[in-house]
Amino acid sequence: MHQFSIKTTRQILSAIEGKTSEFVSAFIIPHLHSADYYISLQNEKKTTRNDRHTLMAMADPHYLDNMAFFTNPLLNVDFETDEELFRNVNKRVVIAPIVILTFEFDVDDVEFVEAQMAWARGKRDACRHHAFYQLCRDRFHDLRGMAVNFSGQKSFHYHFAFSTDHVGIRDFPLDGYKRAWSKLETVFAEFFDLATLKVAPDPALKNAGNYRRLPNGLRILDKPNVFGIEGECKQFVIFERVSERAARNIDTALLVDDMFARPLVKATRSSTSSPVVLSQIETDEQDYIDERMRHHFPEGEYPEFAGFVTEDGQTVAMFRNHPADGQPNSRMTMDFGTVQIRGSDPLDCKRGTRRLPLPLGDMIEKWRNEVALMNAVDRNRSPVEESFSLAATDYQTASAAIGDIVAQACTVKGIAHTTTLISAPEGVSKTRSLMHNLPDIIAQHEIEARHHTATMFAFATYEAAQEKAAELENMNHPLLKPILIKSFSKLYEEWAEANKEPMIGFEAADAGNYETVLSAIRDRHPQALQYMEDYNLNLWRGVRPPQRAVFFTVHAVAQVWHHKCVTRLIASPLYIDGRVEAAFADNYVRLLVHDEVGPDDLIEMHHGHLIEFVDSFRPSYDETLSDIENYRAFNRFIKHNAVPKKDNGRQLDYSDAKVLLNFKATDAVEIVDHQEYGEFQNEPFYRDEIGRKWSWCKTDWIGRARNTVLLTAERLPCHIARWRGDIEVIELDTPLIDFKPTTLKSVRISAKTIGKYAQELQKLGKVDLVSNSISDLKNSRSHLAAKGLNSYMGKPVHSIFHVFHPAIWSHLEGLNAIMGRNDCVRLRHLDEINQTIGRNMGFRYRDGASHTAHLNSRLFEAVRPLILSDRYPFTIDGVPQTARRRKYIKRKVAETIAQTINQPHQSLSHLTGSEDLVWGDEE
Numbered sequence: 001m002h003q004f005s006i007k008t009t010r011q012i013l014s015a016i017e018g019k020t021s022e023f024v025s026a027f028i029i030p031h032l033h034s035a036d037y038y039i040s041l042q043n044e045k046k047t048t049r050n051d052r053h054t055l056m057a058m059a060d061p062h063y064l065d066n067m068a069f070f071t072n073p074l075l076n077v078d079f080e081t082d083e084e085l086f087r088n089v090n091k092r093v094v095i096a097p098i099v100i101l102t103f104e105f106d107v108d109d110v111e112f113v114e115a116q117m118a119w120a121r122g123k124r125d126a127c128r129h130h131a132f133y134q135l136c137r138d139r140f141h142d143l144r145g146m147a148v149n150f151s152g153q154k155s156f157h158y159h160f161a162f163s164t165d166h167v168g169i170r171d172f173p174l175d176g177y178k179r180a181w182s183k184l185e186t187v188f189a190e191f192f193d194l195a196t197l198k199v200a201p202d203p204a205l206k207n208a209g210n211y212r213r214l215p216n217g218l219r220i221l222d223k224p225n226v227f228g229i230e231g232e233c234k235q236f237v238i239f240e241r242v243s244e245r246a247a248r249n250i251d252t253a254l255l256v257d258d259m260f261a262r263p264l265v266k267a268t269r270s271s272t273s274s275p276v277v278l279s280q281i282e283t284d285e286q287d288y289i290d291e292r293m294r295h296h297f298p299e300g301e302y303p304e305f306a307g308f309v310t311e312d313g314q315t316v317a318m319f320r321n322h323p324a325d326g327q328p329n330s331r332m333t334m335d336f337g338t339v340q341i342r343g344s345d346p347l348d349c350k351r352g353t354r355r356l357p358l359p360l361g362d363m364i365e366k367w368r369n370e371v372a373l374m375n376a377v378d379r380n381r382s383p384v385e386e387s388f389s390l391a392a393t394d395y396q397t398a399s400a401a402i403g404d405i406v407a408q409a410c411t412v413k414g415i416a417h418t419t420t421l422i423s424a425p426e427g428v429s430k431t432r433s434l435m436h437n438l439p440d441i442i443a444q445h446e447i448e449a450r451h452h453t454a455t456m457f458a459f460a461t462y463e464a465a466q467e468k469a470a471e472l473e474n475m476n477h478p479l480l481k482p483i484l485i486k487s488f489s490k491l492y493e494e495w496a497e498a499n500k501e502p503m504i505g506f507e508a509a510d511a512g513n514y515e516t517v518l519s520a521i522r523d524r525h526p527q528a529l530q531y532m533e534d535y536n537l538n539l540w541r542g543v544r545p546p547q548r549a550v551f552f553t554v555h556a557v558a559q560v561w562h563h564k565c566v567t568r569l570i571a572s573p574l575y576i577d578g579r580v581e582a583a584f585a586d587n588y589v590r591l592l593v594h595d596e597v598g599p600d601d602l603i604e605m606h607h608g609h610l611i612e613f614v615d616s617f618r619p620s621y622d623e624t625l626s627d628i629e630n631y632r633a634f635n636r637f638i639k640h641n642a643v644p645k646k647d648n649g650r651q652l653d654y655s656d657a658k659v660l661l662n663f664k665a666t667d668a669v670e671i672v673d674h675q676e677y678g679e680f681q682n683e684p685f686y687r688d689e690i691g692r693k694w695s696w697c698k699t700d701w702i703g704r705a706r707n708t709v710l711l712t713a714e715r716l717p718c719h720i721a722r723w724r725g726d727i728e729v730i731e732l733d734t735p736l737i738d739f740k741p742t743t744l745k746s747v748r749i750s751a752k753t754i755g756k757y758a759q760e761l762q763k764l765g766k767v768d769l770v771s772n773s774i775s776d777l778k779n780s781r782s783h784l785a786a787k788g789l790n791s792y793m794g795k796p797v798h799s800i801f802h803v804f805h806p807a808i809w810s811h812l813e814g815l816n817a818i819m820g821r822n823d824c825v826r827l828r829h830l831d832e833i834n835q836t837i838g839r840n841m842g843f844r845y846r847d848g849a850s851h852t853a854h855l856n857s858r859l860f861e862a863v864r865p866l867i868l869s870d871r872y873p874f875t876i877d878g879v880p881q882t883a884r885r886r887k888y889i890k891r892k893v894a895e896t897i898a899q900t901i902n903q904p905h906q907s908l909s910h911l912t913g914s915e916d917l918v919w920g921d922e923e
Contacts, residue, residue: 004227008117012227015150015236020061021215023147023240027098027161028070028214032058037073037094042211043218049074049089049209066218068152068235069211072099072177080350084340089209093174095164095260098144101181102212103158103188103201104151110448112199113226116156119192120148120239129239132191137243139187141250142166147240152219152233154226157212158201160184162255163246169257176260177208184254215240222726223417223703289367293317295820296356303330303339303349317360321349334361384730392734395428395843403433405730409709410434410441410591417703421597421710421721424732425871426838427790430711431457431595435472439479442548445590445706453590456551456705458558460596460787462486467789468595469552479546483539485553488532488566492521495531506631506654515626518566532570540573551589555601561589562704592705596787597712599828601699602720602727605814606660608668608693610652613644614660621661630654647807665695669817671810676825677803677862689806694814698724713838714831715870716815716824723819733871739842741873741880743852746860751802757854761798768792770836771800783832792839794846799836801829802856829859830866837872 004012032039032054041053041064049071057063073096077086085091105112119128133146145161162180170176185201194200204210213219217235224230290307297305303319306328310316319330319339329343337356341349356363381389384405392398402424409420424430434441438455445453459465462484469482486494496503509520521528543549551571561568564584569575572583594601620633634654643651671692702708703726710717710727721727749757751773758774761767769780770792783799786792804812804825815824833853840849853874855863868874 004117005114007121008114011117011121011238012236015238016234018216018237021147021149021237021240022242023145023159023161023237024064024215026242027100027145029057029061029064031073031096031098033076035076037076037096039073040069040071040211041067041214042069043067043220044069048087049092050079051076064214064217067214068217068219070214070217071211072096072208074209083338084336087336087338090174090207093177093207093209095167095170095173095176097164099162099164099177099180099208099255100212101160101162101177101184101208102205103185104155104205104212105199106155106202107199108154109199110226112197113154115197116148117238127239128192130241132188133241135191136160136184136187136254137247138250139252140254141246142253142255143243143247145240145242147215147237149213149215149217149235149237150233151213152221152225152235156238157215157235158188159212159215164255166253167255167257167260169261172260172263174208175263176255178206179259180255181206285368289364291822292363292367292820295822297339297354301354302347303341303352303354315360315364321345322347332356332360334364335359337363382730385732388732389735392428392732393736398424398734398737398843399429399433402428402430402732403437405732406430406434406709406711407437407441409728409730410437410593410707411444417706417708418728419703419708419710419726420728420730421712421718422730422732423712423714423718425734425842426713426835427843428732428734429843431468431593432471434593434709434711435468435475438472438550439477441591442480449590449706452548453706454549454551454587455591455593456485456553456558456561456589457593458553458555458595460555461785462490462554463785464595464787464789465552465554472550472552479548480550481543481547482550482552483543485539485551485557485567485571486535487554487557488570491532491535492525492528495525495528499527501525501528506628510628510631515628517627533576536571536573537576539571540576551587555594558589558592558594559601559699559701561592562701590706592708593711594708595711597710597717598714599716599720599812599815599824601710602702602717602724603696603815603818604663604699605694605696605811605818606663606665607644607647608695609644610646610656610660611663611665611668611695613641613652614657616641617657618661647810663695664697666697667818668693668695669814671813671817674813674816674822674825676823677858686806686809689810689813692810694811694817696814696818698726702726713835716827716831719821719824719827720815720819739872740845740849741875742837742841743850744860744867744874744876745852745854746857747854749800749802749854749856751805754800754802758800761800761854764798765796767796767798769798769800770839772802774800783836786839787835789839790844792849793844794848795840796848796850797836797840798852798854799833800854801833801836801859803859804828826863826866829863830870833863833867834871842872 028039031037032041033051038051038054040049040051041057042049043053043066053063053067057067071089073094074089075085075092075094077092079086105116121127122130124130129146129148133143136143136146140162142163142165143160144163145159147159149157149159151157167176189195189200205212213235215235215237219233219235221229221231221233225233227233290305293305297303297319299305302321306318306320308315308317314334316334317332317339318328319332320328321330321341321343322345325344330339330341330349332339337359339349339352339354388398388401388405391401402422406422409418409422422430442453442455445455457465457468459468466484469484472480472482492503495501502508504517504520504524506517509517512520512524514520514523540549557567568587569580569583572587574586575583617634617637620637621630622633623630625633631654634657645651646656671690671694673686673690677686702724710721712718715731718729718731721729747757754771754773755777758769758771758777758780761769762777762779767779769777770783770786771780772782774780775782803809808828809825812824812828816822833855837851837853838844840846841851873880
């Protein structure tokens with residue numbers, strides 16, 4: 001958290017203790033509800049503008065204390081009789097006795113937060129806010145009040161209440177209020193010199209019907225706000241003024257009749273933002289959009305999606321109301337996500353709850369982008385992504401370009417915690433480029449924090465973490481010292497293995513009548529704790545001031561670091577000195593670089609039957625008791641209740657139950673078969689998974705560090721990150737680089753015959769094998785263990801891929817259900833294939849390297865379209881498969897020629913980095 005000044009801190013504490021807002025009492029409560037209009041109150045932003053909470057607040061004004069948002073008065077419309085008008089907020093804006101115009105500065109700048117707090121400081125009539133209020137009172141007789149309240153996260157809302165009693169022309173309320181907002185903004189910007197501050201208010205609040213933050217309301221926080229407040233935060237008021245009557249001798253008003261006499265002239269839409277019509281949609285896009293519509297409005301459930309039509313140049317989705325509805329008339333237009341029911345409605349579809357997450361037009365654009373991403377050829381790239389795709393013509397240009405992108409993601413961006421996911425091909429030096437720039441990055445963090453800060457790199461395995469730590473050591477940054485942080489359990493395991501002692505768990509601690517496992521270890525294995533202390537002490541002895549320690553560890557440690565876990569405690573040198581509380585604060589990680597982020601790192605999922613079992617145990621669990629007492633309660637419980645098994649076949653134990661007891665599910669989904677492998681008519685091991693439930697929630701470690709950078713070479717995490725909505729995604733590819741081809745083979749293997757097949761491959765000569773289910777063979781690793789390693793460079797590698805185990809398949813189908821997709825199984829295969837091939841091909845290719853990928857025949861057919869249009873070139877039966885790169889280059893050349901018709905002497909060679917590329921034989 002930023003250390004704010006003492007004055008600001010005192011302001012915050014005083015404001016939080018403040019009583020009922022005078023502004024709310026004067027301008028919101030009196031106008032909450034009437035026969036003609038009401039102010040909509042909500043505690044969530046993405047909700048309809050109804051009066052449910054408004055009616056509750058009328059009965060009890062203290063109900064407002066739990067609300068987060070309010071609107072200006074909206075036309076009182078009955079949802080049942082006129083749903084279309086009800087959902088059209090713009091048409092519902094009315095001219096009520098009072099209108100509240102609001103400014104918000106959503107700026108990531110700590111200094112600007114301090115400045116805004118300072119504007120409210122001083123004696124009642126001496127602060128800058130009061131001076132501005134008085135200035136406006138001297139100009140506009142219709143100004144009645146002003147309030148400035150904290151949004152709960154990082155910004156402030158400036159509310160100005162104006163009387164409308166004098167407004168005679170009321171034809172276009174929304175447009176008039178927008179004009180008034182712009183007029184007031186000009187005065188505000190001049191007074192507070194916003195041009196010098198380089199800030200501007202959010203234009204979204206021009207719309208009087210949009211939600212704005214309620215003074216002294218309540219905000220629920222997903223992560224700590226700029227002041228370090230967690231959980232929930234009062235939207236406290238730092239300034240307010242209320243005037244009962246108009247200023248004397250002032251003839252001018254902000255709101256004038258001319259503002260409301262005519263509509264605003266809307267800008268002509270560019271071709272890129274025109275409404276999508278059927279004729280503009282490609283066949284593959286149309287098929288995908290139809291499938292997505294049927295996902296939200298399934299066949300046999302009503303209203304049932306019946307297809308698209310074009311009316312007056314606009315795309316309209318049509319729906320059936322019942323099985324005999326031969327001429328569908330119910331519809332959904334581009335501006336709505338709900339179905340407007342028309343015609344006979346025997347099944348009472350009007351009361352249905354099915355809807356799209358966004359308006360139809362937005363969903364169609366979203367689905368078209370998904371098709372482009374799946375095709376991975378002509379997808380819509382951001383400017384950063386497009387620039388990289390053209391700049392990356394070899395390893396040097398690619399690594400230089402990605403170094404700038406990664407460094408920028410690590411840079412402090414104002415006051416908000418930021419999380420950025422960067423996806424790029426294997427071996428392009430994402431991590432190395434970051435480590436190269438690390439001294440400057442850490443220096444910038446320490447300037448902003450005003451003290452030493454901790455930086456952490458997290459990897460899938462300790463082996464990978466150690467390899468990367470050595471890489472940083474070899475860069476010879478004089479002020480940086482990499483240290484390998486190991487978890488408490490890892491260090492205990494190492495000690496136990498070295499001393500051939502059994503590790504103490506719940507069972508042994510219970511047998512010895514200890515209250516906790518830790519107390520049992522302390523009593524019976526004190527040498528283990530000494531081993532841990534010695535290990536960490538030796539780490540810090542290697543850090544010589546003014547050096548900064550850079551932590552290297554595994555994912556599991558990084559993801560719980562924000563908790564006060566034992567590993568974080570014992571890793572601090574202050575703990576070694578006996579300063580326990582200071583130890584936790586000392587190693588707060590400000591920059592977290594999480595390498596090889598995967599789906600499980602972004603979404604936590606647990607089987608529904610396990611959740612049900614633990615919920616039945618929950619009444620017997622008492623968190624005020626010791627672990628061992630709860631362990632005993634669990635053992636008593638399972639004597640009378642059947643214990644379910646996990647996917648690995650092992651019964652759920654108390655350690656598992658503890659995890660699930662702390663799991664807070666967002667929702668549950670049911671597995672369906674999207675037939676990504678085709679139909680499984682005779683293979684019940686997948687069919688048995690269909691219908692099982694998964695409970696899920698978004699993982700909570702994202703955004704805990706000041707800056708979190710997620711690195712990956714995979715596609716699926718990108719889709720999940722976009723779906724989460726709290727992660728910026730930068731997806732980089734290199735279509736202009738010719739990589740050495742990989743041999744792709746379709747083979748008849750099963751899970752039972754992989755081991756034998758791998759042994760036959762080893763007989764071909766000295767080769768490294770990467771495959772699951774062959775860990776007992778020499779020179780072999782699983783796909784997960786090989787992830788991120790550089791040790792395969794310059795070697796011949798054979799990799800084997802098979803359809804996923806039912807447990808993994810079920811998990812991926814769970815992701816499909818959660819995100820509304822139908823391709824997570826194939827995307828996961830694509831990622832695994834690319835990751836393994838990238839161990840010694842692509843950017844990691846060195847002389848002597850070759851790679852042959854052996855795919856189960858069913859898997860081969862399922863993923864062939866994806867992998868042949870993705871990252872690496874392949875040969876199948878000796879025939880090169882290079883269509884993707886040729887298609888991309890051909891399109892880029894055509895674009896460049898079109899752009900340079902009037903500049904005939906401009907060279908096109910920059911597109912490939914080669915003057916002598918042969919352009920023939922495009923296909």
